[in-house]
Amino acid sequence: MQETAPADAQEAAPPVTAFMLVKTTPEWLAMTPEERVRAFSTEVVPAVEARTTGVRSRFYDTEFYSTRVTDVWVWEADDHHAYQLLVDALRETPFWDRYFTVVDLLVGTENGYARTYGTEAVATLTT
Template sequence: MPAEEAEATVTAFMLVKTTPEWLAMTVQERADAFTTQVLPVIKARTTGVRSRFYDTEFYSARVTDVWVWEADDHHAYQLLIDALRETPFWDRYFKVVDLLVGAENGYARAYGLDPVATITT
């Protein structure tokens, strides 16, 4: 698909730090809390949102996890943030340290260029 026709998705790198309340739970309690208190709210309030999670606590004291959220558009991303803020995820289990939001290859779309990326095999 040419750069000018590519649909831009919104990608958010959410840098978070675990709280003492989260760390006091067992691993199973954490999994249960996420699947019963956070995921249902996200699923009920949003569509077109995907996520990936990266542990960083071995390398950073300020940020323990990076959650990568990809949304089909800005509205889906806004609904995601609204949903997360209504769960214990936001400021109870995790402190949101920073949000870095962008559109992949935005420069290419802006200038009608093909994206430049490195691929190694």
């Protein structure tokens, strides 16, 4: 027997979160920090803003702990279509396979299991 999520959970699609694991290339590392900021501001941000809406990003440095993945870009999109448009936009910029190598994409929705089984999400809270 297949269980379904409650009706109210089905009506509101959860945001899509993508963990984009990337590795810097020699071309990116040859730039000064100012050139990197300018490249991101003039080459990536306008492309993403022109192609999609409802997308937010956060960036994490991991090169201190990993040689395979130097950065993790966390993208949150309002839905799967916005995420698809985001990836299409990024692939049109030098960031995709020129400044960074995309090592892996991990895409999911937060607490998807809870919606699937109609249960409360289990999480830890510390203060």
